[in-house]
Structure formats: C-alpha cells, structure tokens
Amino acid sequence: MxxxxxxxxxxxxxxxxxxxxxxxxxxxxxxxxxxxxxxxxxxxxxxxxxxxxxxxxxxxxxxxxxxxxxxxxxxxxxxxxxxxxxxxxxxxxxxxxxxxxxxxxxxxxxxxxxxxxxxxxxxxxxxxxxxxxxxxxxxxxxxxxxxxxxxxxxxxxxxxxxxxxxxxxxxxxxxxxxxxxxxxxxxxxxxxxxxxxxxxxxxxxxxxxxxxxxxxxxxxxxxxxxxxxxxxxxxxxxxxxxxxxxKVLDQRVEKKRYIYEFYKRELGGLEGVGFMPSNEWDEPNCWLSCITLSGNVQPIDVMEALERDNIESRPVWKPMHLQPFFEEYDFVGDGVSERLFEDGVCLPSDTKMTDGDLNRIVKIIKGLWIK
Structure with missing residues (x-):
C-alpha cells in the first residue's frame, strides 16, 4: 500500500x-x-x-x-x-x-x-x-x-x-x-x-x-x-x-495557494474540468482545492481512483436543504448548490504534501482521461 x-x-x-x-x-x-x-x-x-x-x-x-x-x-x-x-x-x-x-x-x-x-x-x-x-x-x-x-x-x-x-x-x-x-x-x-x-x-x-x-x-x-x-x-x-x-499562518496560506495553482496548471486542460471560482477582489486561502466535472469522467470516478491509491478526497458539501434532518425547512434559490454538490470534488490539500505527492495525485486523475 x-x-x-x-x-x-x-x-x-x-x-x-x-x-x-x-x-x-x-x-x-x-x-x-x-x-x-x-x-x-x-x-x-x-x-x-x-x-x-x-x-x-x-x-x-x-x-x-x-x-x-x-x-x-x-x-x-x-x-x-x-x-x-x-x-x-x-x-x-x-x-x-x-x-x-x-x-x-x-x-x-x-x-x-x-x-x-x-x-x-x-x-x-x-x-x-x-x-x-x-x-x-x-x-x-x-x-x-x-x-x-x-x-x-x-x-x-x-x-x-x-x-x-x-x-x-x-x-x-x-x-x-x-x-x-x-x-x-x-x-x-x-x-x-x-x-x-x-x-x-x-x-x-x-x-x-x-x-x-x-x-x-x-x-x-x-x-x-x-x-x-x-x-x-x-x-x-x-x-x-x-x-x-x-506564527506560521502565512506559510500555510502560501502552500495552500501553491497546491491550488499546481492542480490548475496540471489539470486545467482536461475536458470537462473546472475549478472553484476566482475573482479579482478575492484573495483566498485555498483551504481546499476543489474541481468540478462536466464530462464523461464523474466525481465518483476521481474519488475511487484516488482511494485505490490510499489518497483521500471527498465530495463538495451536500446542501443542508437536502439533508434528512433539515429537509423540512425552506430553501430559496434555483439549484446552484445542488449542481456543485453533484459535480464537485475536493482534492487533497494537505500542506505537508511534496511535489512528488502532487504529481502522484494528478497522474492518477489524468489517467482517467486516457482510458
């Protein structure tokens, strides 16, 4: 393993x-x-x-x-x-x-x-x-x-x-x-x-x-x-x-942003892959790097492929109005959150990861498009 x-x-x-x-x-x-x-x-x-x-x-x-x-x-x-x-x-x-x-x-x-x-x-x-x-x-x-x-x-x-x-x-x-x-x-x-x-x-x-x-x-x-x-x-x-x-917060933010940019550079060219949004007024800490998938490769495909190699990932949050405990309460909107949940994947964002770890992750993900 x-x-x-x-x-x-x-x-x-x-x-x-x-x-x-x-x-x-x-x-x-x-x-x-x-x-x-x-x-x-x-x-x-x-x-x-x-x-x-x-x-x-x-x-x-x-x-x-x-x-x-x-x-x-x-x-x-x-x-x-x-x-x-x-x-x-x-x-x-x-x-x-x-x-x-x-x-x-x-x-x-x-x-x-x-x-x-x-x-x-x-x-x-x-x-x-x-x-x-x-x-x-x-x-x-x-x-x-x-x-x-x-x-x-x-x-x-x-x-x-x-x-x-x-x-x-x-x-x-x-x-x-x-x-x-x-x-x-x-x-x-x-x-x-x-x-x-x-x-x-x-x-x-x-x-x-x-x-x-x-x-x-x-x-x-x-x-x-x-x-x-x-x-x-x-x-x-x-x-x-x-x-x-x-004392090391700034270092952690810098590494989180590095991880996000690494994924964006390596995975951005794959068909159907999108990334969490970037705005000119936003300087995010990139706590988790998240992608969306809209092509033949589905979120579950990515998560299971990573899991087989002992790598953690997870879906984007399941909206509260879809949760059994909260489903009785009102929801205002047109389903954007549901689509993000269905299409999204949170990729490994651990600040202790090396470039070798990141390359291992993106190699597995890229492999799903080569089949």
Whole structure:
C-alpha cells in the first residue's frame, strides 16, 4: 500500500513554536481552562485579523452558537443560512430553537447568492440574523451581502471557519459582520486540535460571550448564576498550540495557494474540468482545492481512483436543504448548490504534501482521461 495522502491534516510548525507554549503551560501549571496562553492567543488573533476583541472557545460551533445568542436569536426566530456548508453552521440555529431558511449559492463565489438573499428577505422580512459562510477559503461577495443586510437592519454573523487568512478587497474575512467565527479543528489551515474563536469590534459583546462560555457565573463569593451558561471556553494548553500555529499562518496560506495553482496548471486542460471560482477582489486561502466535472469522467470516478491509491478526497458539501434532518425547512434559490454538490470534488490539500505527492495525485486523475 502506498503512503497515505490526507485531504487536510494537522501541520505543526517545523520551528516547534507550539511546544514552547505548551511547555510553559506545564511549567507554570496553567493546565486549567484559563491562563496566559488563552489571554495572549485572543490578543494575537484579534491583532492578526484587525478586530478589537476575541473569545477563545471550545469549537467554531460554540462560537456560532454564542454569536446567535448575542444577536438575540431565540425561539421561533428566522435565521438565513447558506445551504452549501457543513452542518456545524446550521446546527446552532436549532440549539436556539430557531428556524433556518437556507439560501442558495451563486456560481461566481460558490457562497451565498445575493440574488437569493434578496428574494429571501422579500419572503421573510422578519428575519433575525444572517449567517454568511466563506466556503473552502473563498470569500462571499461581502459588499453586496452587507448592503442588503444593512438595508434590512439585520445582524450579520460570518462563519469564516475555513477562511482564516482570506482577504476580500484587502480586508480579512470574518471582520465584516457584527460577529466573526474561526475554527481550529484538526483539518483547518491552522489547528489547536479542536477549538474556535469568536471575534467582534464590539468589546461588550465579546465580554458577554466569555461570561456565557464560563457557565454564566456571576461575580460573587459563592457560586451564583442568573443566566443559562455553557462550558465553552478553550483550554489553556490548547491555546498554546494556537499561538504557535498563528506564527506560521502565512506559510500555510502560501502552500495552500501553491497546491491550488499546481492542480490548475496540471489539470486545467482536461475536458470537462473546472475549478472553484476566482475573482479579482478575492484573495483566498485555498483551504481546499476543489474541481468540478462536466464530462464523461464523474466525481465518483476521481474519488475511487484516488482511494485505490490510499489518497483521500471527498465530495463538495451536500446542501443542508437536502439533508434528512433539515429537509423540512425552506430553501430559496434555483439549484446552484445542488449542481456543485453533484459535480464537485475536493482534492487533497494537505500542506505537508511534496511535489512528488502532487504529481502522484494528478497522474492518477489524468489517467482517467486516457482510458
């Protein structure tokens, strides 16, 4: 069996930055949830993306949940959510006993369609919040989306779980809305093994989120709780990994873009092969490199051929409105997301891959056109 190539796996720094911060946590007994690594990771991430405040949490999902709670989303409220995303974007809407309405993608960005968003506002003018996702590190068209949302005076939450390091017209994704969230899951561009961050330019919102995330413990000598709380804070040890990973973020983005350009150069001439969109205003982190197939070779052919050689790949996300759990909820659009799901393949995008690994992948894919 050939050596396994992963879709995307953790990549610790060659310099050992992460172990330095972890060792400090052990040496000073900062093993408990809070400590210097938490405080500094929040500060360093906020400075890196140019926002005023950040809260380090147990996951990106927890960050979305607290953003929705902070936005006042509650029972029976409607939240617009892209249909082409991972379920972690939509699940917190249900946590709040709220109602998701799924919005289609557009072909120009693969993200939330401004046209479908306008149609959704006409149908549901009482919407409470809009969740925007930057899929696979591609930026949504934030000018159009923010213009629509401001016109309707609605809270905007950016799910930038996959797009840390992506720029839209010179501004980092996750910093346009009222709240932004990042994920540090094991497959993300930088990782803490598991964790997330909630950011905002409103420091009071972040302070409140931290309060909720630590079981809503009131300031009192005894344990007193006046609000429902959650156990959502990031571990101080885990935050040390994040501090080290943040130092190599630019290197990881550079390698992700290199991988995408390698595929585009080597596979772009094959009949029926398309690539995830590129816009002049978008500087993507290319977290995953994705292709679409419209000829005789189908996505399943590519995935199975790679799998036979011990190489991971996967389909593009299955839209939420097609998922058994969410199929009862409304969908606004004309099927772009469904076509992307049917035609799309996420290719290996692991930053530890060598050119030899990439050549091995493209050789297998090219072979499907030679039969």
């Amino acid at each position: 050939n050596e396994k190539i992963f879709l995307a796996s953790p990549h610790m720094s060659e310099e050992g930055y992460e172990m330095k911060y972890i060792q400090e946590a052990f040496d000073k007994n900062w093993i408990a949830p809070l400590g210097e690594n938490i405080t500094e990771f929040e500060k360093e991430l906020a400075e890196r993306v140019n926002v005023k405040a950040a809260a380090a949490l147990s996951s990106g999902t927890a960050a979305i949940h607290l953003a929705l709670k902070g936005a006042g989303v509650g029972e029976g409220d409607i939240v617009f959510c892209p249909t082409l995303t991972f379920s972690a974007t939509a699940n917190p809407i249900i946590y709040q006993n709220s109602i998701p309405v799924f919005i289609d993608s557009d072909v120009e960005t693969w993200n939330m369609s401004p046209k479908a968003l306008e149609e959704a506002f006409e149908k549901y003018p009482e919407v409470k919040a809009v969740l925007v996702v930057h899929l696979y590190g591609l930026s949504a068209d934030m000018d159009k989306i923010m213009e629509i949302c401001k016109k309707h005076d609605v809270v905007v939450i950016e799910d930038a779980a996959e797009s840390l390091g992506t720029y839209y017209k010179g501004q980092l994704t996750g910093t346009f809305g009222d709240y932004g969230i990042f994920s540090f899951n094991g497959n993300k561009i930088i990782t803490t093994s598991g964790g997330g961050m909630l950011v905002s330019n409103n420091e009071e919102r972040i302070a409140k989120a931290k309060f909720w995330a630590t079981q809503s413990r009131d300031q009192a000598r005894h344990y007193q709780h006046s609000e429902l709380g959650f156990n959502y804070r990031m571990s101080n040890v885990v935050a040390g990994i994040g501090r080290g990973q943040l």
